[in-house]
Every structure is written in structure tokens, then in C-alpha cells.
Amino acid sequence: MAPADPPAHDAPVAGEAPLAVELRGITKRFPGVVANRDIELRVRRGEVHAVVGENGAGKSTLMKTLYGEHRPDEGQILVDGREVVFRSPADAIAAGIGMVHQHFMLADNFTVLENVVLGSEPTRGGRLDLAEARRRITDISDRYSLGLQPDALVEDLGVGDRQRVEIAKVLYRDARILILDEPTAVLVPQEVDELFANLAELKREGLTVVFISHKLDEVRRVADAITVIRRGTTVGTADPRTTTARQLAELMVGAELPTPETRESTVRETPVLQLVGVTVRDAGARPVVDDVTLTVREGEVVGIAGVEGNGQAELVDAVMGLRPLAAGSVLLGGQDVTAWSTRVRREAGVGFIPEDRHRQGMLLDAPLWENRILGHQTRPPAVRGPFIDRRGARADTARIMREYDVRAPGPDTLAVALSGGNQQKLIVGREMSAGPRLLVAAHPTRGVDVGAQAVIWELLKDARAEGLGIVLVSADLDELIGLSDTLHVMLRGRLVATLDPGQVTPEELGGHMTGARTAGAA
Amino acid sequence: MSGLRRVALSLFGPVLAVVVALVISAVVIALIGEDPARAFGVMTDLGDSPSQQVQSIVVILNRAVPLFLAGLAVAVAFRMGLFNIGVEGQYRLATILAAAVGAAVALPGPLHVLLIVVVAMAIGALWAGIVGVLKVTRGVSEVISSIMLNFIALGLASFLLTGPLRGSPPGASIITTSEIPESGRVPSLNGVLTALGLAEPRSALHGFLPVAVVVGVVVAVLLQRTRFGFDLRATGLSPSAATASGVDARGMVVKTMLISGAIAGLIGLPDLLGTQYDYGTEFTAGLGFLGIAVALLGRSSPLGIAMAALLFAFLDRAALPLQFADIPASVVTIIQGTIVLAVVVANEIARRLALRSAERAGATAGPGPDPGADGAPPPTAPDGGQRARAGVPGTSEDVRR
Amino acid sequence: MRRKMRAASLLIAGSMVLAACASDETTDAGGGGGAPAAEELRVGLAYDTGGRGDRSFNDSAYTGAAAAVDALGGELQEFSPNEDASNRGEGLASLAEQGFDPVIAVGFNYDEVIAEVAPQFPDTTFAQVDGSNADGAKGENVTGLIFAEEEGSFLAGVAAALKSEAAHIGFVGGVESPLIQKFEAGYVAGAQAVDPQIRVDRQYISPAGDFSGFSDPARGQIVAQGMYDAGADIVYHAAGGSGIGVFQAAAASGNRAIGVDSDQYLTVDDPALQAVIMTSMLKRVDNAVEQFINDYAEGNVEGATDVLNDLSTEGIDLATSGGFIDDIQGEIDEYKQQITDGTITVPTTIE
CATH class of the missing domain: 3.40.50.2300 (Response regulator)
Incomplete structure (x- = not known):
């Protein structure tokens, strides 16, 4: 497949809307690396333009160029038809370009109003003019239906609201062109819908949105035009109305895609994990996991579907021994392990791929071989008696890197230097290397590029075939349906439905997750 | 190749710090109307005669030993992300009680010393352990509780010294505990110096020096080579990841504070067992706080701390000849302060550079050398250099925890 | 990485020490020992x-x-x-x-x-x-x-007792050490020699072993303020640099204080504080x-x-600068005479 000559909109037809942003032949080199090469990007005024590509394809580098965080080595930037040179983001802001970062940059203990004006405080005679700021924010909020309450504390806001604050912040600075960097990565489906509604408002007001993503379904829903980046360069543009997600993905990866579908059932009789009436309460004694009973057999993938925040994370914690149970018991291979510590459970053969690998899965500032030890501090080859076996750990890290295709210079590389996908492959390899009986995998392919995703799926399938029991928590419905042998839906802490992944469609599953459907085969 | 680069990078931090500190100090010295070159010359002049030079080195070593122990005590907690400001109170309380026990019992030589050491470590550990237990059971910040416990420890030590443990006669200007008898003292190492063919120094080289070295080695091995040390460092790097890996974070807090406190308990012993033989009102105070600076300068690694302690001791000794050369000794304080500040800044710069270079290395590692890149997925795009910038903290986009 | 860092710092500190050693290798020996400098002092x-x-x-x-x-x-x-x-x-x-x-x-x-x-x-x-x-x-x-600080402190106590209108005076010590307790003992004895019923509040800024009490004006002020608030109208300090705080407390509350060591009426820079220094117990170290x-x-x-x-050698005395105690000079001189001739023995410790 060589889609160098993509289907549509390669060159703007004369008479269409003028270009808000045009990048011509942008090349950006870092010592030893060409991050962007000959990038061509044409964004028309008043459209939502998606820039898609795998993690590491160079999207962020490009956006930083556009936002003035660094200067390109070659090429031109044109805004509204005029060539500009940005020495800093301040220049970009002055030219009407605003950026909404993936990670919010808000002060939690400030109000919405304070956060929005922070850095460009309105003054009257040297004094902070909050009345004027409030008026403008209310105005912006009404005009673009952002629904902001100027006096709410940011720490009390949900993720979606925070994102709207970020958007308001950019609008407050009179941006006409908004760059949104992976805005949906942190949102649950409903919030994504709300965001897209907001984007539509922005568009209607004539603003231009550059939308960075690798979630192709979303891109197709919201974008008017798509530019695909692969290996640092633009490989083509696409019309979302005429291009399928699969075609887009293949354009991104440059090859045909794998699918998560499992071939045949490998489920055996022996249960590996049994949860009986497991209940977990939060600090306020509210049950966040409510009377959950389920069984995972050898060779079985049990998927847990649910809108995020419905108790899946707490359920995972309960299985791993990271959170005390209010009631119920956890049985591992028929043995009651409710009172066991996390370490003992791991020693007993429980592998763990945590939801947030940076928070729970890795020591970012430590070398890879030390990350190999993490979670396996009591077992060879990482340790010998009370001592750490540095040589053994390094050798085994090298093996994992080889066998699991972890791309890094060597075991002494710091984990932080790896891309998300490579970090995740290391984690998967590490957990598999201990020969677990049960694997608790929470969002195993989240934030991972398509290539790494395929590798991880393959690995999970292989391990399942060899008799591993897997608890799979995911927000990716295709992944859940494709990999699971049994599928439970979790809503408000309870398992509300058990579905046959062979029968269910993503739409039906989504219905169960939001509680719209209550039937269920449970 | 990359190894060489990494060495250069790691040298960069401390060298930059020392150079910056020296430049700032030179400016300050020049501003007060003295000749910086002469000042630095005076500082590095250890003396004219061999015996003076040996004496100077003994003075440096004697000062470095307690600083090293103090730095270690702080660093052990640092490495796990705990800020033990209570080292000061821990060592003062440990020293006075160890002195009292040492004076009260009579045992054969080595046993007597051992008892004193054990008591000091136990008291230090106990006092620090309170901090750990408070943090684990009540969620009290170790910073707050250890500062508070400092006040209590100092007050308690004063009360004990002037009350039940007073050993000096009523009229004496300096109040002390009773003297530790001969069997509880650690002989000086001057015999070793002379045996090495060096001139006999005027002062006694602390016999506690080898003990400090052993403690340093034990701590280094514990931190770097053992499972326990791994758990400790992992908790320091990321408490959430350590917990998920099976580390009992609460237990680690208490254990780490116990170790930190036990080392803190040793800080006063070189002086107590080597020169003073009692704890009194003029016993050196403030070592616990200096230890924080030493640990910072030594980047919380035992060898680094040893070097930092020696550097501090070296500068401290220089205060003396500076005065004799009619240069204000506060020059030394200025240098010490600027070094610590410069180290903090330089470490951060070096860390970013190292990180950046690591990321670039990660990025360029691109198309895997791996024969294991099998059928399933085609190799993805080489990491287009994006991460080379994305991961550098401080750039606006990527805020990592 | 961390290991490399250690090696680096080792190198630096090590080289400094070594350089220092090396630079002296050639200089002539024999400078030590304390050669007597006969002529010049x-x-x-x-x-x-x-x-x-x-x-x-x-x-x-x-x-x-x-x-x-x-x-x-x-x-x-x-x-x-x-x-x-x-x-x-x-x-x-x-x-x-x-x-x-x-x-x-x-x-x-x-x-x-x-x-x-x-x-x-x-x-x-x-x-x-x-x-x-x-x-x-x-x-x-x-x-x-x-x-004989107790002798001068005795006279300070006499002056304070004679001048106090409330029959209530105070003493602020810097550090609770035997030396400062000597000041306290003499002061109390002097005050009681004048008025056996007099109330003498006594407090130290820091305990033995903690020398911060000699250099902490803020705490000196708090302690003295407490005494003035409780009704004392004259406070004597033996607290080194913390004494400024005592003077400030006196000035703020419109009371008086007694200085120590040098004639603080002359050495304090601030006229407002000068006005409250009734006298000073002189200890002529110079x-x-x-x-x-x-x-x-x-x-x-x-x-x-x-x-x-002591008083007899004038190494210890009571300052008269400012003339605040001129009217009671006669009585003070009487006590001074009794101390120098041995009629009064001033205690050096607190019972």
C-alpha cells in the first residue's frame, strides 16, 4: 500500500475558504534525528483539521513549531496568507494561535476566573480589574456554550470542565486558531461528545481548530479534513467522509493492520481467580465496588467494560491487594488470598499491567534494568537472596527487549527516554517473564501506538493460549470485544451485565455501559 | 562512546557547581577589597611543615567524619523521599544518653564502646521512628513532626544535662555529663599515621573514622545492592509504582526512619569517644542541619556525601588560615552557601541534559537491531525525534509526575 | 549515572585536597613549635x-x-x-x-x-x-x-529594688548556664537586701547547651514583655545580644531596663532605647x-x-551614664562598701 497520492483535497480548490494556516516544507532536526521532514499542511479558515499519526510520528514536534516553541530549520509558516516567524509562544499568541495542551496547566486552588486570566491579568490603573475579566469570560462562555462558572474552584471540576477552562483561556487571549493536542485522551465518551459540540460552536463562530489525535473514529466524526503524518513527514491528506478508519490507520502505519480478534476459545476448567462478593468502600464509606462476584479460568480473558470511574480501577486494586476489602474474598487458584499483601500475591503468580504506567508501572528516572526488577524484587533473575542481581537483571532486560521488541539503546537507558509503546512492551514483557498464572491488565494499550498495540494483543493472545487467566479492563471497546472470552459490564460499582463477546456489538456494549440497556444475559 | 558522554555529563553538574561557586566567591572577595587569588591560595595552603600539613589533614578528616555521618542519615531518608530534618535532635539526644550510659557502666574495652554505639543508634532510631510512626498512623508530615521533635529533643537534652545526668561539679562553667572511662573510649589513629611514615599531628585523628567508612559502605551496599535498598529507592522515585510493585510503603517509612535515625545517633560519637569523653553544653551543635547541605551536595549517594563532607571540612579548616591572612573568614561561609545553591541548580541542569541525551539516544535507537522483530507488526515509524523534546521537564507540553 | 556522579564529586574534592598537599611539599620545615618572638609583642x-x-x-x-x-x-x-x-x-x-x-x-x-x-x-x-x-x-x-559578676549584679539588684515602684522586678538570662546564674544570684540577693518582700521574676531565653539565647533579640523581647505585662517595672538582662530585645520591650511598655557587660547607655545607638537604660552592670573585660x-x-x-x-579593682561596677540613678548613688555606694570590706558576702549560686 503506497498512499503517497491520497484520495482527496491534496490541493485546495480555488474559491474555497482561504487558508488560516499553511506550513510549507517544514523540516526540524534535532542532533542526530530529523523529527519533521518536508511537512506540508494546509488548514482552511473555519474548519476542524485533524492531524493524525502514530505516537512518535512527529505530530507534537510539528505543533510546537506552529506554536513557536521552537523554530524550524527549513520551511515557512504562513498565517492568514502572510509569512510569520515565531520566536516564542508569545509571538504565536500575538498572531492569534492558541494551544490547549494534553496535560492541563491549571492551578487547582484557583477559581476558573483566576485561571483564565492568569498570565494576562487585566489591569485598570495598575489594579486587577476582575469585573472586566468576569464580563469577558462570561461572554466567551456564553458565545461558545462552554458553560463555565467563573467562581468555581478548578479542583472541584471534572476533566471535561477543566478542558473547557483551558479552551476559554486560549479564547480569552483572542486566539482565532486553536491547537488541541490529543484532547480526547483524557475524556470519557460522554465528555468527548461534549467536546465535539464545543468544537462545532467554535467552528460556527469562524474559528479554526487543529486537532491532534490518533483515535481515528473520533477524527472521522469531528474533522473536516485530515492530514496524516508518518515517520516525521506528511504522507497525505484524507476526506473523513470518504475514508474509513481502517484506511486511515493503514495510512498512518504504512501497512496492513492487525485486529484484536481472538481465534478460538482456549478456556479451561480450572479457575485461577475467583472474586466472591467483593466490596470496596471509598473514604466516605460509599461502596465503589459493590458485591462483585466473578471467576477467571485458565486460558480465559475476562473483560470488564464500563465508563471510566465506575469502579474498575478499584476492582483492579482489590485484586492486586492495593486496597482493603470491605467485604467478600479473593481466591487465587482456590486459595483465599484476601489477607495477602500485594507482594505475596505477586509472588503467588499474579502479573499486573497497571492502568497508568507512569504512576504505577515504572520508575521513569531509573534505568530499564531496574524497571525489570520492579514488582519482582523477591524473585530471580532480578535478585539473589537479599541482594540485587544486577548482571542477571541486565541480561534479562536485554532478553525482554529482544523478545518483546522494546526499542531502546540498552538496559541502562532511562525508562523516561522510551516512547509509551516501548515502555508498555517492557512492562508486558516483564510481567510475562515471571510466568504468571493470572494477569491483571488495565488498559494495556492505552496511549500506545498502533504497532505496539498489535504486539501487545499478540502477546496476550499467546499467553492466554498457554493457559494464563487474564482480567482485562479497558475503555477500548474493540479491544474488549476482540480479546475477551467473557465480558462483564460494570456500572456504579456493580456488575450489571455479562455479555458474549462473540455476539455483542460495540454499540450494544456502550448502551450497557451507560445503563441505557439493562437487559443483559447475567 | 555513550559511556564517555555520560561520564562527561555527570561530571558536568559538580564541576559547574564548584566553578560557579568559586567565581561568585571570587567576585565577593574582590568586592570586599581582597585579592581572590591570594584568598584561594591561603585556603589551599595546608601549612609549612610536614607536621602542620598532617595536622591540617587530620583537622579536615576529623571534621568530615561527623559531617559524613550526618549527610548519610539525611540521605537515607532523602532517597525514599522523606525529609528528615530531625537529625539534629536525634543525634543530640542520642549522644547525651550514650554518654550517660557509657559513663555509668564498666565493661572491657571493645564491649564498652560497642554498648555506647548501640545505645546511641537505638536512641537515634527511636527518636526518628516516632516521626515514621506518626506519618504512617496519623499522616503527620515528617517535616513538621521532625522539626517539632527537634525542639523536644534539645529541651530534653538540656533538662537531662542540667538535671539527672549532670556529672560536672556545681561550680563548673561548662556543664557536662560524667566522663566515660578509658575502656569506653576509641583510641586515635595517630599511631597509624606515624606507622605510615607521616609526621605526628598535634591533634588526634578520630579513631571513629574507620567506623564511619564501614557505615558508608554498608549504606552504599544496602541502597544499591539489596532488595531492601531497591524498595527504598523505588518508593523514593515513585511511591505509587513502588506500592503497585508490592512494596509496603507504610512499613518502609518506619524502617527508613529507623535506619536514618540510627545513623544520626552516630554523629556525635566521633567527638564523644575520641576527644570529649562527655557531653556538655559546648558539644558541637548544628551538625544535623549541616548534614542536609552535605547530603544535597553529595546527591544522596554515600560516595558523593563523603566527598561533600571532605569539601565542607576542607573549607571549614580554611576559615582559620584566612583569618591569619586578615581575610574575613566569612568568605568560607559564602563559598559553602554558593556551592550548595550552585549544586542544586547545576544538578537540575545536568539532569535535564542527561535526560535529553537519553531521550535522543532512545529516539535514535529507532529501527530495532532486533532479530526478534517478527512477522506480526511491521516496525513502526522510528521515533521521529518527538520525544527528544517531549520528555524534558520544563518544556511546556509534557508535564510528568 | 548516579555512580558516575559520585566519581565526579570524588575527583573534585580529592583533587582539591591533593593540590593543597602538593603545593606545600617543597616549603621549608621547622616553622612550627612556637619560636619565641622576642622583641615584638x-x-x-x-x-x-x-x-x-x-x-x-x-x-x-x-x-x-x-x-x-x-x-x-x-x-x-x-x-x-x-x-x-x-x-x-x-x-x-x-x-x-x-x-x-x-x-x-x-x-x-x-x-x-x-x-x-x-x-x-x-x-x-x-x-x-x-x-x-x-x-x-x-x-x-x-x-x-x-x-565577680555577682557583686555588680548585686548592686544592679539594689538599684532596681530602690527604683521599682511596683516592688516587682525581673531578670532575663541568655542561657541557663552557671555563669549567668551568678548574675541572677547576685541580682536577687541585692534586691532582697533592699526589700525582702520584692518580687523578682526570673527567666532564661534558652536552656543550657543552646547558645542561641545570647543572640536572639526577638525572644529576649518576648520574655521581657511577659515580665512587664505581669507588672514588673525594671528588668535586668544578662543575655548578650538578646538584650536589645529587652530594651525594646521596656521602651514599648514605658518601663526601664538594666544593661550588662558594657555601659549600654553609651553603646546602644537608638535614643529611644537609651532612655530606658537605667544603668548597666559593668564587666570590664577590656x-x-x-x-x-x-x-x-x-x-x-x-x-x-x-x-x-571585682568591685574593689573596678573590674566590676555599676554605670551611672544618663544620671538615672544619681539620686540613689549614696545607698549604692554604701552597699558597695559593705561588699568590698566583706560585710556582705554575695552568693554566686541560686539556692
Whole structure:
């Protein structure tokens, strides 16, 4: 497949809307690396333009160029038809370009109003003019239906609201062109819908949105035009109305895609994990996991579907021994392990791929071989008696890197230097290397590029075939349906439905997750 | 190749710090109307005669030993992300009680010393352990509780010294505990110096020096080579990841504070067992706080701390000849302060550079050398250099925890 | 990475030490030992914590030594210990080693150190301000320059009791050490000699072993303020640099205070504070040091003795600057007479 000559909109037809942003032949080199090469990007005024590509394809580098965080080595930037040179983001802001970062940059203990004006405080005679700021924010909020309450504390806001604050912040600075960097990565489906509604408002007001993503379904829903980046360069543009997600993905990866579908059932009789009436309460004694009973057999993938925040994370914690149970018991291979510590459970053969690998899965500032030890501090080859076996750990890290295709210079590389996908492959390899009986995998392919995703799926399938029991928590419905042998839906802490992944469609599953459907085969 | 680069990078931090500190100090010295070159010359002049030079080195070593122990005590907690400001109170309380026990019992030589050491470590550990237990059971910040416990420890030590443990006669200007008898003292190492063919120094080289070295080695091995040390460092790097890996974070807090406190308990012993033989009102105070600076300068690694302690001791000794050369000794304080500040800044710069270079290395590692890149997925795009910038903290986009 | 870092710091510190060693390798030996500087007077002065510029006894010692050197010709070398005073001994020994003679240590904190150092330099003459060597325990070459602070404090107590309208006075000590307790004992005894019923509030800023009480004006002010609030109208401080706080508390509450060591009416810069300093208990460290150097120059120093400075030698006195106590001078002189002739024995410790 060589889609160098993509289907549509390669060159703007004369008479269409003028270009808000045009990048011509942008090349950006870092010592030893060409991050962007000959990038061509044409964004028309008043459209939502998606820039898609795998993690590491160079999207962020490009956006930083556009936002003035660094200067390109070659090429031109044109805004509204005029060539500009940005020495800093301040220049970009002055030219009407605003950026909404993936990670919010808000002060939690400030109000919405304070956060929005922070850095460009309105003054009257040297004094902070909050009345004027409030008026403008209310105005912006009404005009673009952002629904902001100027006096709410940011720490009390949900993720979606925070994102709207970020958007308001950019609008407050009179941006006409908004760059949104992976805005949906942190949102649950409903919030994504709300965001897209907001984007539509922005568009209607004539603003231009550059939308960075690798979630192709979303891109197709919201974008008017798509530019695909692969290996640092633009490989083509696409019309979302005429291009399928699969075609887009293949354009991104440059090859045909794998699918998560499992071939045949490998489920055996022996249960590996049994949860009986497991209940977990939060600090306020509210049950966040409510009377959950389920069984995972050898060779079985049990998927847990649910809108995020419905108790899946707490359920995972309960299985791993990271959170005390209010009631119920956890049985591992028929043995009651409710009172066991996390370490003992791991020693007993429980592998763990945590939801947030940076928070729970890795020591970012430590070398890879030390990350190999993490979670396996009591077992060879990482340790010998009370001592750490540095040589053994390094050798085994090298093996994992080889066998699991972890791309890094060597075991002494710091984990932080790896891309998300490579970090995740290391984690998967590490957990598999201990020969677990049960694997608790929470969002195993989240934030991972398509290539790494395929590798991880393959690995999970292989391990399942060899008799591993897997608890799979995911927000990716295709992944859940494709990999699971049994599928439970979790809503408000309870398992509300058990579905046959062979029968269910993503739409039906989504219905169960939001509680719209209550039937269920449970 | 990359190894060489990494060495250069790691040298960069401390060298930059020392150079910056020296430049700032030179400016300050020049501003007060003295000749910086002469000042630095005076500082590095250890003396004219061999015996003076040996004496100077003994003075440096004697000062470095307690600083090293103090730095270690702080660093052990640092490495796990705990800020033990209570080292000061821990060592003062440990020293006075160890002195009292040492004076009260009579045992054969080595046993007597051992008892004193054990008591000091136990008291230090106990006092620090309170901090750990408070943090684990009540969620009290170790910073707050250890500062508070400092006040209590100092007050308690004063009360004990002037009350039940007073050993000096009523009229004496300096109040002390009773003297530790001969069997509880650690002989000086001057015999070793002379045996090495060096001139006999005027002062006694602390016999506690080898003990400090052993403690340093034990701590280094514990931190770097053992499972326990791994758990400790992992908790320091990321408490959430350590917990998920099976580390009992609460237990680690208490254990780490116990170790930190036990080392803190040793800080006063070189002086107590080597020169003073009692704890009194003029016993050196403030070592616990200096230890924080030493640990910072030594980047919380035992060898680094040893070097930092020696550097501090070296500068401290220089205060003396500076005065004799009619240069204000506060020059030394200025240098010490600027070094610590410069180290903090330089470490951060070096860390970013190292990180950046690591990321670039990660990025360029691109198309895997791996024969294991099998059928399933085609190799993805080489990491287009994006991460080379994305991961550098401080750039606006990527805020990592 | 971390390991490399360690190696790096090792290199730096190591090279500094080595460079220092190497640079001296060739210089001539034999400079040590304390070669006597026969003709020229070379005085070594080792200060207590705080060093020069403390506006207290260190400065007073300097004044005396400088006066003597000015008059006799010669050189004065000072030494201020580092912050935690851990290099007191090394400083003292260095002075002797460099050939300074006499070497004068300021403060009782040198008690143990001088007993170690002096015997190592038998040819050097040592003196210690505030440290007794009557029994020669610190060495044959050490002279103690001691003061009868209790006598001056007694007179301060007399003045306070006579001047107090509330029959309620106070005492703020810097550090609860035996030396400062001497001040307290004399002060209380003097006040009670005038008025046996008088109320004397007594408080120390820091406990024994914590010398911050001598250099903490803020806490001095809080402590004194508490006494004034409780009804005391005159507070005597023996708290070194913290005394400023006591004066400030007095000025703020419209009461009076008594200074210590030097004539603080003259040394305090602020007229507002000057107005509240009723008198000061004078401890003439300067005189004692100057006298000692003169004695040494004349060859009159024996060693293993104490030079007692008290009311009779005018090494201790009560200041009259400002004229606040002129009206009671007669009564004060009477008590002074009784102390010098032995009718009154002033206690040195608190019962």
C-alpha cells in the first residue's frame, strides 16, 4: 500500500475558504534525528483539521513549531496568507494561535476566573480589574456554550470542565486558531461528545481548530479534513467522509493492520481467580465496588467494560491487594488470598499491567534494568537472596527487549527516554517473564501506538493460549470485544451485565455501559 | 562512546557547581577589597611543615567524619523521599544518653564502646521512628513532626544535662555529663599515621573514622545492592509504582526512619569517644542541619556525601588560615552557601541534559537491531525525534509526575 | 549515572585536597613549635562564639587588647570560631603555633580546650577570660581572668529594688548556664537586701547547651514583655545580644531596663532605647585584657593563677551614664562598701 497520492483535497480548490494556516516544507532536526521532514499542511479558515499519526510520528514536534516553541530549520509558516516567524509562544499568541495542551496547566486552588486570566491579568490603573475579566469570560462562555462558572474552584471540576477552562483561556487571549493536542485522551465518551459540540460552536463562530489525535473514529466524526503524518513527514491528506478508519490507520502505519480478534476459545476448567462478593468502600464509606462476584479460568480473558470511574480501577486494586476489602474474598487458584499483601500475591503468580504506567508501572528516572526488577524484587533473575542481581537483571532486560521488541539503546537507558509503546512492551514483557498464572491488565494499550498495540494483543493472545487467566479492563471497546472470552459490564460499582463477546456489538456494549440497556444475559 | 558522554555529563553538574561557586566567591572577595587569588591560595595552603600539613589533614578528616555521618542519615531518608530534618535532635539526644550510659557502666574495652554505639543508634532510631510512626498512623508530615521533635529533643537534652545526668561539679562553667572511662573510649589513629611514615599531628585523628567508612559502605551496599535498598529507592522515585510493585510503603517509612535515625545517633560519637569523653553544653551543635547541605551536595549517594563532607571540612579548616591572612573568614561561609545553591541548580541542569541525551539516544535507537522483530507488526515509524523534546521537564507540553 | 556522579564529586574534592598537599611539599620545615618572638609583642586573641562584632564581651576583649597593643606596639591577631565553634581548639592552638604570645581566650567555653592546648605549648603564655585556673589544672602557663559578676549584679539588684515602684522586678538570662546564674544570684540577693518582700521574676531565653539565647533579640523581647505585662517595672538582662530585645520591650511598655557587660547607655545607638537604660552592670573585660597584656609585657605573669576583677579593682561596677540613678548613688555606694570590706558576702549560686 503506497498512499503517497491520497484520495482527496491534496490541493485546495480555488474559491474555497482561504487558508488560516499553511506550513510549507517544514523540516526540524534535532542532533542526530530529523523529527519533521518536508511537512506540508494546509488548514482552511473555519474548519476542524485533524492531524493524525502514530505516537512518535512527529505530530507534537510539528505543533510546537506552529506554536513557536521552537523554530524550524527549513520551511515557512504562513498565517492568514502572510509569512510569520515565531520566536516564542508569545509571538504565536500575538498572531492569534492558541494551544490547549494534553496535560492541563491549571492551578487547582484557583477559581476558573483566576485561571483564565492568569498570565494576562487585566489591569485598570495598575489594579486587577476582575469585573472586566468576569464580563469577558462570561461572554466567551456564553458565545461558545462552554458553560463555565467563573467562581468555581478548578479542583472541584471534572476533566471535561477543566478542558473547557483551558479552551476559554486560549479564547480569552483572542486566539482565532486553536491547537488541541490529543484532547480526547483524557475524556470519557460522554465528555468527548461534549467536546465535539464545543468544537462545532467554535467552528460556527469562524474559528479554526487543529486537532491532534490518533483515535481515528473520533477524527472521522469531528474533522473536516485530515492530514496524516508518518515517520516525521506528511504522507497525505484524507476526506473523513470518504475514508474509513481502517484506511486511515493503514495510512498512518504504512501497512496492513492487525485486529484484536481472538481465534478460538482456549478456556479451561480450572479457575485461577475467583472474586466472591467483593466490596470496596471509598473514604466516605460509599461502596465503589459493590458485591462483585466473578471467576477467571485458565486460558480465559475476562473483560470488564464500563465508563471510566465506575469502579474498575478499584476492582483492579482489590485484586492486586492495593486496597482493603470491605467485604467478600479473593481466591487465587482456590486459595483465599484476601489477607495477602500485594507482594505475596505477586509472588503467588499474579502479573499486573497497571492502568497508568507512569504512576504505577515504572520508575521513569531509573534505568530499564531496574524497571525489570520492579514488582519482582523477591524473585530471580532480578535478585539473589537479599541482594540485587544486577548482571542477571541486565541480561534479562536485554532478553525482554529482544523478545518483546522494546526499542531502546540498552538496559541502562532511562525508562523516561522510551516512547509509551516501548515502555508498555517492557512492562508486558516483564510481567510475562515471571510466568504468571493470572494477569491483571488495565488498559494495556492505552496511549500506545498502533504497532505496539498489535504486539501487545499478540502477546496476550499467546499467553492466554498457554493457559494464563487474564482480567482485562479497558475503555477500548474493540479491544474488549476482540480479546475477551467473557465480558462483564460494570456500572456504579456493580456488575450489571455479562455479555458474549462473540455476539455483542460495540454499540450494544456502550448502551450497557451507560445503563441505557439493562437487559443483559447475567 | 555513550559511556564517555555520560561520564562527561555527570561530571558536568559538580564541576559547574564548584566553578560557579568559586567565581561568585571570587567576585565577593574582590568586592570586599581582597585579592581572590591570594584568598584561594591561603585556603589551599595546608601549612609549612610536614607536621602542620598532617595536622591540617587530620583537622579536615576529623571534621568530615561527623559531617559524613550526618549527610548519610539525611540521605537515607532523602532517597525514599522523606525529609528528615530531625537529625539534629536525634543525634543530640542520642549522644547525651550514650554518654550517660557509657559513663555509668564498666565493661572491657571493645564491649564498652560497642554498648555506647548501640545505645546511641537505638536512641537515634527511636527518636526518628516516632516521626515514621506518626506519618504512617496519623499522616503527620515528617517535616513538621521532625522539626517539632527537634525542639523536644534539645529541651530534653538540656533538662537531662542540667538535671539527672549532670556529672560536672556545681561550680563548673561548662556543664557536662560524667566522663566515660578509658575502656569506653576509641583510641586515635595517630599511631597509624606515624606507622605510615607521616609526621605526628598535634591533634588526634578520630579513631571513629574507620567506623564511619564501614557505615558508608554498608549504606552504599544496602541502597544499591539489596532488595531492601531497591524498595527504598523505588518508593523514593515513585511511591505509587513502588506500592503497585508490592512494596509496603507504610512499613518502609518506619524502617527508613529507623535506619536514618540510627545513623544520626552516630554523629556525635566521633567527638564523644575520641576527644570529649562527655557531653556538655559546648558539644558541637548544628551538625544535623549541616548534614542536609552535605547530603544535597553529595546527591544522596554515600560516595558523593563523603566527598561533600571532605569539601565542607576542607573549607571549614580554611576559615582559620584566612583569618591569619586578615581575610574575613566569612568568605568560607559564602563559598559553602554558593556551592550548595550552585549544586542544586547545576544538578537540575545536568539532569535535564542527561535526560535529553537519553531521550535522543532512545529516539535514535529507532529501527530495532532486533532479530526478534517478527512477522506480526511491521516496525513502526522510528521515533521521529518527538520525544527528544517531549520528555524534558520544563518544556511546556509534557508535564510528568 | 548516579555512580558516575559520585566519581565526579570524588575527583573534585580529592583533587582539591591533593593540590593543597602538593603545593606545600617543597616549603621549608621547622616553622612550627612556637619560636619565641622576642622583641615584638604578638598578641593572639581567640573569641568565643559570635566573634568580633558581637557588641558584647568579644568586642570588649578586643578593645582592651587593641589598647594595649597600641600603647606597647606590636601585632594583634584575632581568631573567631566557626558557627558551631567546633574549631575553637584548632584556632587556639594555631595562634600558639604561629608564635603569638600571649594568647588570650575569651569565654568559659574554652575551659576544656585550653586545658588541652596550653600544655602542648609550654613556652606560650595563655589567659582565659571567664575561666578560672587557680588550681593550675589547665596548665602552668594559663592565667584565669575572672570576674565577680555577682557583686555588680548585686548592686544592679539594689538599684532596681530602690527604683521599682511596683516592688516587682525581673531578670532575663541568655542561657541557663552557671555563669549567668551568678548574675541572677547576685541580682536577687541585692534586691532582697533592699526589700525582702520584692518580687523578682526570673527567666532564661534558652536552656543550657543552646547558645542561641545570647543572640536572639526577638525572644529576649518576648520574655521581657511577659515580665512587664505581669507588672514588673525594671528588668535586668544578662543575655548578650538578646538584650536589645529587652530594651525594646521596656521602651514599648514605658518601663526601664538594666544593661550588662558594657555601659549600654553609651553603646546602644537608638535614643529611644537609651532612655530606658537605667544603668548597666559593668564587666570590664577590656580593662582585664589590657592589664594582662601590660603585665605580660612587664614580665609579671606567673600562670596557674586567677586575676580576680571585682568591685574593689573596678573590674566590676555599676554605670551611672544618663544620671538615672544619681539620686540613689549614696545607698549604692554604701552597699558597695559593705561588699568590698566583706560585710556582705554575695552568693554566686541560686539556692
